[in-house]
Amino acid sequence: MKSLGNIRREFAPWNNPDAKPYIQFKNVTKQFGDFTAVNNLSLSIYEREFFALLGASGCGKSTLLRMLAGFEEPTSGQILLDGQDLRGIPPYRRPVNMMFQSYALFPHMTVEQNIAFGLKQDGMAKADIEKRVAEMLKLVKLSQFAKRKPHQLSGGQRQRVALARAVAKRPKVLLLDEPLGALDKKLREETQFELMDLQQTLGLTFVVVTHDQEEAMTMADRIAIIDKGEVMQVATPAEVYEAPGSRFVADFVGNINTFEGKVADRNGAGATISSADLLIRTSNAGEIPVGTEVAFAIRPEKIKVSSKRPETGDNVMEGEVYDIAYLGDMTIFHVKLGDGQVVKASSLNATRATDDPLSWDDKAWISFRQDAGVVLTR
Amino acid sequence: MKGLVAAVTNRLVILVPYVWLLVFFLVPFLIVFKISLSTTAIAMPPYTPVLTLQDGLSALWAQFGEFSFDNYLWLTEDPLYFNAYLSSVVIAGISTFLTLLVGYPIAYGMARAPATIRPTLLMLVILPFWTSFLIRVYAWIGILKPEGLLNQVLLATGIIDQPLVILNTHSAIFIGIVYSYLPFMILPLYSALEKMDFSLIEAAQDLGCTPVGAFWKVTFPLSLPGVIAGCLLVFIPAVGEFVIPDLLGGSQTLMIGKTLWNEFFANRDWPVSSAVAVILLLLLVVPIMFFQQAQARAQEEGR
Numbered sequence: 001m002k003s004l005g006n007i008r009r010e011f012a013p014w015n016n017p018d019a020k021p022y023i024q025f026k027n028v029t030k031q032f033g034d035f036t037a038v039n040n041l042s043l044s045i046y047e048r049e050f051f052a053l054l055g056a057s058g059c060g061k062s063t064l065l066r067m068l069a070g071f072e073e074p075t076s077g078q079i080l081l082d083g084q085d086l087r088g089i090p091p092y093r094r095p096v097n098m099m100f101q102s103y104a105l106f107p108h109m110t111v112e113q114n115i116a117f118g119l120k121q122d123g124m125a126k127a128d129i130e131k132r133v134a135e136m137l138k139l140v141k142l143s144q145f146a147k148r149k150p151h152q153l154s155g156g157q158r159q160r161v162a163l164a165r166a167v168a169k170r171p172k173v174l175l176l177d178e179p180l181g182a183l184d185k186k187l188r189e190e191t192q193f194e195l196m197d198l199q200q201t202l203g204l205t206f207v208v209v210t211h212d213q214e215e216a217m218t219m220a221d222r223i224a225i226i227d228k229g230e231v232m233q234v235a236t237p238a239e240v241y242e243a244p245g246s247r248f249v250a251d252f253v254g255n256i257n258t259f260e261g262k263v264a265d266r267n268g269a270g271a272t273i274s275s276a277d278l279l280i281r282t283s284n285a286g287e288i289p290v291g292t293e294v295a296f297a298i299r300p301e302k303i304k305v306s307s308k309r310p311e312t313g314d315n316v317m318e319g320e321v322y323d324i325a326y327l328g329d330m331t332i333f334h335v336k337l338g339d340g341q342v343v344k345a346s347s348l349n350a351t352r353a354t355d356d357p358l359s360w361d362d363k364a365w366i367s368f369r370q371d372a373g374v375v376l377t378r
Numbered sequence: 379m380k381g382l383v384a385a386v387t388n389r390l391v392i393l394v395p396y397v398w399l400l401v402f403f404l405v406p407f408l409i410v411f412k413i414s415l416s417t418t419a420i421a422m423p424p425y426t427p428v429l430t431l432q433d434g435l436s437a438l439w440a441q442f443g444e445f446s447f448d449n450y451l452w453l454t455e456d457p458l459y460f461n462a463y464l465s466s467v468v469i470a471g472i473s474t475f476l477t478l479l480v481g482y483p484i485a486y487g488m489a490r491a492p493a494t495i496r497p498t499l500l501m502l503v504i505l506p507f508w509t510s511f512l513i514r515v516y517a518w519i520g521i522l523k524p525e526g527l528l529n530q531v532l533l534a535t536g537i538i539d540q541p542l543v544i545l546n547t548h549s550a551i552f553i554g555i556v557y558s559y560l561p562f563m564i565l566p567l568y569s570a571l572e573k574m575d576f577s578l579i580e581a582a583q584d585l586g587c588t589p590v591g592a593f594w595k596v597t598f599p600l601s602l603p604g605v606i607a608g609c610l611l612v613f614i615p616a617v618g619e620f621v622i623p624d625l626l627g628g629s630q631t632l633m634i635g636k637t638l639w640n641e642f643f644a645n646r647d648w649p650v651s652s653a654v655a656v657i658l659l660l661l662l663v664v665p666i667m668f669f670q671q672a673q674a675r676a677q678e679e680g681r
Contacts (some may be wrong), residue, residue, distance in 0.1 A: 071580055089585045104581035108599050117595075121586030169585065 002111040010042040010234075011221065013046040020083075022047040022205055023068065023173065028077035030063050030229075039229035040077070050199050050206045052220035054253075056211060061209045061231035065175050068207065069098045082172065092121075096116045097171035101178040103162035105150040111137070111161050112146040118169045139198070154189050163195075167202060174199075176208040180215060192218045213253050217241070225249050241299075245378035250297045257303070258345050258376075259296040263288055270370065277339035281314050283370045288377060298373030303345035303366050307358055313367035319343070322364045333363050407659070414652035415445040425648050449653040459637065459654065463661065466634040469548065470616035477481035477563045477612050479603065480556055485567035485604075486597075489575050490576070497602055500568070515554055515625050522550050522626065546628025554622040559615070563608040564632075570604025571597075606673070614662055 013019035030038040037060045045051045053061040065073045067079060069304045070091030079086045086094065086259070105114050114137050119129045134307040140160035146274035150158055159182070165172055179195065180188045196219050199206045210216050216223045217237040225240065225248075232252075233245040244250035247258065261275030263285065271285035273296050280296050288294060310316055322342055323334035332346045345366055358364055416425040427441035436449035453459045488499045506514060521527045522545040529541040544550050574597065582592035598605075627633070634654065641651035 069580075069584055071583075090588075091580070092586045092588055096584075098581075100581055101576050102575060102577050104575065104577040106581075106596060116580070117587075118585030123592070165585070183392045228461060 011048070013049070014044070014222065019046060020084055021045060021080075022049070023207070024080040025064070026078040026080065028064075028067065028070060028074045028079060030060070031069060031075045037229055038067075038074070041229065041231055043224060043231060043234065045205065045207060047205055048203055048218055050196065051208070052216035052223045052291070053207065053209045053226055054223050055211065055226035056252075057211055061211075061226045062177060063084050064226070065098070065177055065207065065209045065230075068173070069096055069175055070094045076191065076237075088097050090274045093195045095172040096175055097166040097169055097173075098175040098177065099162050099166040099179055101181055103150075103158050103182075105158060105161055105165070107150055111142060111145050111153070113166050114150070114161055115165045118165065122169065128300075132168060139167075139201075140164045145246040148260070155182055155184075156208055158182060159191065163198070166200070167204065170202075171204065173205045173207060176206060178210055179208060180212070181210075188215070189191075195219060219229075225252060227252075244297065244375055244376070247295055247376050248378075250295075250374070250376060255300050255344060255346075256297050257300065259298075259341065261296065263290050263292045263294055263375075265291055271375070273375065276341060278317065278337065278341070281370045282373055282375060284373065285375050288375060292377060295376045297376055298332075298368060300332060300344040300346040301330075303343065303368045304373040305335060305347055305358065306364060306365050306367070309365050310367045314370035316367045317343075318363070318365055318366060319362055321364050322356050324358070324360065324371045333358065333364070335366050381406060403599060408654075410444075410652045411656055413648055414449055414650075414656050415447065416649045417444070417446070417448070418647050418649055423648065426648050433605045449649045450657070452650060452655055458632075459634075462634045462637040464616050465632045467661075469551060469633060470555075470613050470619070471561075473552050473616050474547065474609050474613040476552055476554045477559055481560055481563035481567055481608065485562075485564045488564070488568050489571035489574070494665055496572075500565075503564050503568075505669070506561065509560065512621060515558065515621055518550070518554055518557065518626055519545060522553065546630075548627070548631070550626035550628075551623050551631065551633075553620065554626045555612075556615050558622065559612040562611040566607035566611065567604040568600060570601045570607075575598050597643075603673075606669075610666060614666070617662060618658060 023043075023045040025041055025043040026338070028038055028041050029036065039060075041060075042066070043064075053064055055061045063072060067074055068081075069087075070086070070089060070093075073087065081094075081096070098292065101148060106117065112133055112166060115133045116129050119132055124132070125327065133146075137146055140163060142157060142160055142164070145153060145157060150161065153161065159179070163179070166176075176195075180191055183191060192215060195206075208216070217240075220237060222236055223240050224234045227248055233249045235243070235245075240249065240253055244253065244256075250256045250258065259273070259275035259278065259280060261273045261278075261280070263271050263280065264274040265272040266285065266289070270281065270283045270286060271288065273280045273282060273285075273294060275296060282296060304310070305311075309318075317337055319335040319337040322331055322336040323333040325334075328349070330346050330348050332344055335343045335345060337343060343366055412429070413425055416427060418424060419426040421428075427444045429438060429441055431438060449617050484503075488496060488503075491499060501507050521525070523529075524541040524543060524545070525629070526545070528544070529538075532538045533541065544553070576595050579589075579592050582596045583589065587595060618635045618638075619633065620639055621632045623633045623636055624639070638654050638658075641654060645651075
């Protein structure tokens with residue numbers, strides 16, 4: 001497969017067969033009574049990786065994090081950290097620290113005391129604690145708030161105290177449970193980059209749990225998509241988006257159009273897929289034989305909409321505009337094709353006015369290249 | 379106009395508790411205080427002067443001259459009173475501490491119980507109030523006496539071969555107070571612990587605290603308002619407790635509630651017993667007021 005790009009190009013230990021995973025889940029199952037939260041799950045996370053566990057609420061991603069922190073023990077299976085089996089090691093002896101979703105700041109202690117808490121438990125010398133706390137406060141830009149109590153801080157400041165407290169002990173791994181969940185949208189976007197910078201500066205391994213795909217896409221080196229306690233796909237954000245491994249992943253991450261159908265014909269790496277009245281030509285069919293039930297999936301931004309029939313194009317289809325959503329930066333057209341299937345196509349509003357205005361019920365053509373979509377068998 | 383009505387109603391609403399306190403606390407206190415300044419007399423009521431307006435204002439004024447603090451002086455002269463105050467405070471203090479020891483785990487267990495069964499547990503804590511306090515304390519005599527239930531069980535199981543003497547000792551008083559006042563300790567503790575976010579304990583453990591360490595560094599400090607409220611609710615009535623030491627403590631127990639009773643009913647010395655009551659009130663109210671002020675200040679500084 002062609003490279004789909006990676007933000008930190010030089011950092012890809014998962015492609016190196018000699019690299020040793022730092023954290024390993026080996027066939028881990030966790031049951032709460034009759035409920036299976038995590039089902040025979042295996043996963044490898046590498047040192048200095050920013051790893052995201054992405055899934056809907058109740059999918060088991062938080063349970064994975066809590067098992068790593070030591071608050072839950074797996075019902076069966078093994079969790080290894082740097083080669084050491086973690087079974088039976090209580091949370092207070094694990095070299096991992098967690099940033100809680102609720103932040104869990106101690107309300108009866110000042111910001112300073114909160115950050116120093118873990119260091120005191122380690123029996124660090126007083127002068128060293130003071131130095132480390134000052135350093136942490138500077139890192140999260142809260143030096144002037146050292147003497148405040150948590151309830152005197154804003155949500156964003158509290159989040160940073162929680163972060164400083166969790167990294168103060170220099171853990172091997174930092175676990176973050178929905179770290180940005182309680183922040184508003186603007187602050188969340190800023191904080192995402194701060195977190196990434198912090199991870200680079202400290203050189204720690206981050207494991208973050210989130211239900212927000214944008215958050216995972218922005219921050220993580222790799223994302224594990226979790227559903228019903230199982231891993232659906234582990235890949236870089238670009239791979240997850242451009243080459244989803246299954247219908248679930250394709251649908252879960254971003255917007256996508258799927259055409260259910262069959263492989264009608266093969267020629268080399270390409271194929272023709274028949275879906276209702278459509279024939280879709282694609283070049284990304286792998287080794288799938290003729291007759292296989294497949295879904296052809298394509299992102300809305302890869303489909304072009306126009307009011308006139310495009311002169312060229314691998315796939316050109318006719319329909320009429322069914323719905324228009326104007327979002328400012330882009331417009332999403334819902335185009336109803338002849339056979340009744342509705343296709344979402346988004347177009348970037350690069351200029352303020354368009355020469356090709358499309359309105360409700362107008363005749364429209366959609367077109368896309370044959371390498372624009374993926375063929376899913378699962 | 380509307381604003382005026384609202385302002386007046388607001389005042390009235392605030393006035394209600396003040397009037398309540400005035401009528402049912404301050405006025406009775408002033409009456410007791412007045413009696414404590416009088417002298418005993420073989421009369422009905424058994425003290426003089428009895429303030430009346432029968433003989434005109436000047437006679438009433440003359441009666442004020444008869445007031446004296448002799449009864450308070452008398453309290454300092456006889457060591458009985460000092461010892462009774464001291465022993466009451468000590469017994470109440472020990473009982474309060476024991477109640478805390480018993481009540482804390484119960485309140486903690488309730489706060490961590492599944493939310494669905496918490497109302498039932500609360501109900502169970504309050505349930506003893508359905509029976510008369512006097513009867514419940516009486517029942518303890520049947521349990522604690524030498525041939526009582528407890529000794530029979532212990533003898534039958536072979537844990538002891540001689541009946542334990544519990545009734546008519548301080549131990550019986552402690553048992554009685556702990557049993558009777560336990561709900562007053564549990565309820566404020568429960569409400570403090572229930573509010574607590576239990577992820578704080580996980581955070582403490584995550585940062586390297588053992589479970590025991592996390593309790594003392596996080597849970598206990600955060601439950602402190604509940605601990606203080608519970609201790610005050612037990613300590614204050616326990617100091618003046620009369621029924622429990624009288625029924626379970628036997629004759630040699632010295633407690634101020636019993637002393638007061640004796641002065642009032644056995645000696646018919648209303649003025650001295652009133653002085654005992656006034657001193658008891660000052661002894662309890664003044665430190666508590668200081669304490670509450672300090673707490674309010676601490677709360678303002680930042681919870």
